[in-house]
Amino acid sequence: MTEHISDLDDQFGGRMARPLAAAFLVNTIAPYLKASASDEVRTDMLSAASDHLYLTGYMAMDERSDGLAQRYYVKALELAGAAHDHLTYCTTLRGMSVHAVDLGHGPQAVRLADSAAAASPKAGPRMRAFLAGQQAHAAAQTGDRSGALLWIKEAESAMEKAESRAKAFGSYDPSSLAYHVGQVRYELGDIAGSIESLTEADRLREPLYRRTRVRYNGMLAERKLRVGRLEEACQDWHTVLDDYPHVQSGRCDDRYNVMMASLRPHLRNPYARDLYERGRTMAPAAA
Structure with a gap:
């Protein structure tokens, strides 16, 4: 169930x-x-x-x-x-770290991610990648560049050793790793690199994960806009709007609201204006 x-x-x-x-x-x-x-x-x-x-x-x-x-x-x-149950204990601690990162509480996220890793000393390679990827993201958010790069390297090494893709919820796959690489790059100031990694994550992602597509493609568009790639950002946001009406998620609503606010200064551009008008028709979903 x-x-x-x-x-x-x-x-x-x-x-x-x-x-x-x-x-x-x-x-x-x-x-x-x-x-x-x-x-x-x-x-x-x-x-x-x-x-x-x-x-x-x-x-x-x-x-x-x-x-x-x-x-x-x-x-x-x-x-x-x-x-x-060490697996669920570690997974839950990691989930709490994900929550802390999402809210911008970097030091707490680091403590929780490290605790999750410490509670699973005999983790297999996929679980180790699952834990190290979150350690990397949390470390990067606190500005710990050397720690973040060390953990992401460990996650990449562990993923190479993993033999098959897990099916249970909470599984970690190459798309998830690419996302974490993208987040580490972004937190360390490499916006162009983060765009590259998020694009790769989207290419590898299974079609089942609709909410993830909305959230991560929204992030991708936001970062493209930051480096001046407005028309490409609009294309990604159109992809977001293809899925958005079918998802009931506060975090997806956040991405929608950021999109609408980001487009307002660019309404003289026809691509931005068309996207904005399309987005306005979906405002009740955010409410």
């Missing part, structure tokens, strides 16, 4: 999928957690519940319900610890 809701979240956003996850948590998972069972079954139930709480926290973050997301994450850590 958690994996099914995760697929819905990827396609339609947290605002659409989280109510389903919350209802399942209250009506199904909570009674199971109170039921009698053998130690083995109870441990498995705690582990499955912690997975579900982590996902629900992620969707709350996507809605921009930041305090609620933190409460879900803390409860996910509690249950994962009780189940001795």
Whole structure:
């Protein structure tokens, strides 16, 4: 059920999928957690519940319900610890680091990312790339250039060793790594390099991840505009608007609002004006 809701979240956003996850948590998972069972079954139930709480926290973050997301994450850590589920424990700490980076809290993001890595000393190569990529992004946001480059190099090396693409939610693939390279480059001042990496991430991304396309192509357009590539930015933003009406996500709304604000000074340009007029018809989605 958690994996099914995760697929819905990827396609339609947290605002659409989280109510389903919350209802399942209250009506199904909570009674199971109170039921009698053998130690083995109870441990498995705690582990499955912690997975579900982590996902629900992620969707709350996507809605921009930041305090609620933190409460879900803390409860996910509690249950994962009780189940001795190191994978979900590390994944949740990393998710909390992603949240901190998203809110601009670099030092806290570094502490959480480092804690996630320390809690998983025997991680396989894909998990190591998953953790190191976030360590790199967090370090870059604090201006730690040497640390960021060290961690991104470790993520790239670990990804090369990974044998196959994982299917479970929270998996890390070459598109995810390219995104992290792009974020590190951007935080360290290399806007042109970040554009190159985000373009590569989009090329490698699976079509399932509609919300991710909206967010990351929005970032790509914003960065192209910063270096004066207005018409290319407009093309990327048109791609964003192809998906935007189908996604219910506070973070996607953020990208929409930035797009509209960024276009206003350029309305004498016909490409910008056409895009702006198209975007105005989608304003209710942001509301």
